[in-house]
Amino acid sequence: MSAKTQDTDAHARLSCSAAYRWTVCSGAPRLEAQFPDETSVFAAEGTRAHTLLETACLLGLETTAEAITLVEGADAEMAEQLQPVLDWIKQEQASRPGAVLFFERKLNPGRALGRDDLWGTGDLVILDEPRKEALVGDLKYGAGLAVEAVDNQQLRLYALGAIALATFPVERVITVILQPRAYHTDGPIRTETIARADLDAFAQTIKEAAAATDAEDAPLVAGEHCHFCRAAGGCSVLAEHAMSIAREAFRAVEQPLDPQRIARLLHEADVVRGWLKALEEYALRIAKDGTELPGFKLAKRRGHRKWINPETALIELAAAYSVTDDQIAPRTLISPAQAEKVIKAAVGHKADLSELVHTPELGPRLVPDKAKGEDVFAEIVDLFAGLEDAA
Secondary structure (H helix, E strand, O other): EEEEOOOOOOOOOOEEHHHHHHHHOOHHHHHHHOOOOOOOHHHHHHHHHHHHHHHHHHHHOOOOHHHHHHOOOHHHHHHHHHHHHHHHHHHHHHHHOEEEEEEEEEEEHHHOOOOOOOOEEEEEEEEEEEEEEEEEEEOOOOOOOOOOOOOOOHHHHHHHHHHHHHOOOHHHEEEEEOOOOOOOOOOOOOEEEEHHHHHHHHHHHHHHHHHHHOOOOOOOOHHHHHHHOOOHHHHHHHHHHHHHHHHOOOOOOOOOHHHHHHHHHHHHHHHHHHHHHHHHHHHHHHHHOOOOOOOOOOOOOOOOOOOOOHHHHHHHHHHHHHHHHHOOOOOOOHHHHHHHHHHHHOOOOOOOOOOOOOOOOOOOOOOOOOOOOOOOOHHHHHHHHHHHHHH
C-alpha cells in the first residue's frame, strides 16, 4: 500500500465538519460569514496530534513516540494516546495489498452534488480497488464529547468525496471515527459500513439541505448543534431559545419540579451554558474593537505576582531574612500521573504504582445515561442481589 499526503488550508462555505449544523440551521453559513474564524488551544492541540500521527505513518515508524522530536509541541503523553490509532492503521495497510492510502486529503463531495462550496479534509482515506471499497477515517483528539460513527454526516460526505476521488467503481465505504481519548462503550475506534445505494440516497438528502442554505432568508434554528457555531454569541435566535429555556426553568409553579421536568431542563442546560459563554466571548471581542456596551467597560487584568528569577530570589531571601530553604521552597512530591511520565521517560516503560497510590471516592455526580461511569443505584441493586443469592 502506498501513502500520500496533500496540503489543504482553505475552508469551505459548507464544510463537511459542520454539516450537522447547516443541515438543521440553513441560515448558519450566512451568519457565520460575518464572524472571524478564530482558533483555540484545543484546535492547536488537535493539529499537533494530527501532524504527529501523519508523520509516523508517512515515515513508516513503528511508534508515534519516534516522531515526537519532529513535531513541535508533541509529547510522550500524546504519542502514547495515538499509538493504538497508528497500530490500527498499520493493520489496515497490511490487510489491503495494492490499496492507496492518503493523509490529510482534500475531498470534494460537492462535485457529485453540483456545488463548488462544499468540501473538507479527510484525515485518512484508503482506496482499495481489489475490494471495490473505500475507507475514510477522521481523527478526533478531543476528550470531552464521544463522536458516533453511525449516521455521521461529516463522514458520509467524506465518503462521497472518496468515491469521486476513486478511479474504480466503489461498492461500499467504511467510515471510521478514531478517538483515543474519549470514553465510548464501543472503544476508541468505531466504524460503519455503508452500501453505495445508501450513500446515493444520502447524497440526494444532503443536496437538498445544501440548496436550502443558498436562500437569502434561510432560517436560523437554535439547538444543540449551535455549540461550535462561531456566530453563537451574536445570534438572536439562539439567545431567544436559551432565554426560553431559562424562563421555563424559573416558571412559577405551586409544587416542586417533578423528575420529568428536571430531566428535560438538565438536557437543555448545555445549550444555555454554551450560549452564555459564547455571548461573553462575543461581547469581549466587539468591546475590544471599540463597541460600547451600556453598563460595561474594558478593565485591565492583573495576574498573581511571580518571581522574576526564582533561583536569585531564593538566595536573596535566605541572605536578607535568615529563612531556610525548607521554609520558602519546601519539596513536594509530584502527582502519580507526573511520576509515571518521568519514570517512563527515564526507564522506557510504565511504572507500577499500584502499591503506592489510591483513588479517593469523590461522591456521585449526575450525568447523562450514555456517559462514562457505573450507575450508583445499579451497583446497590447488584449488591443486594448478591446477598440474596448467598442467603
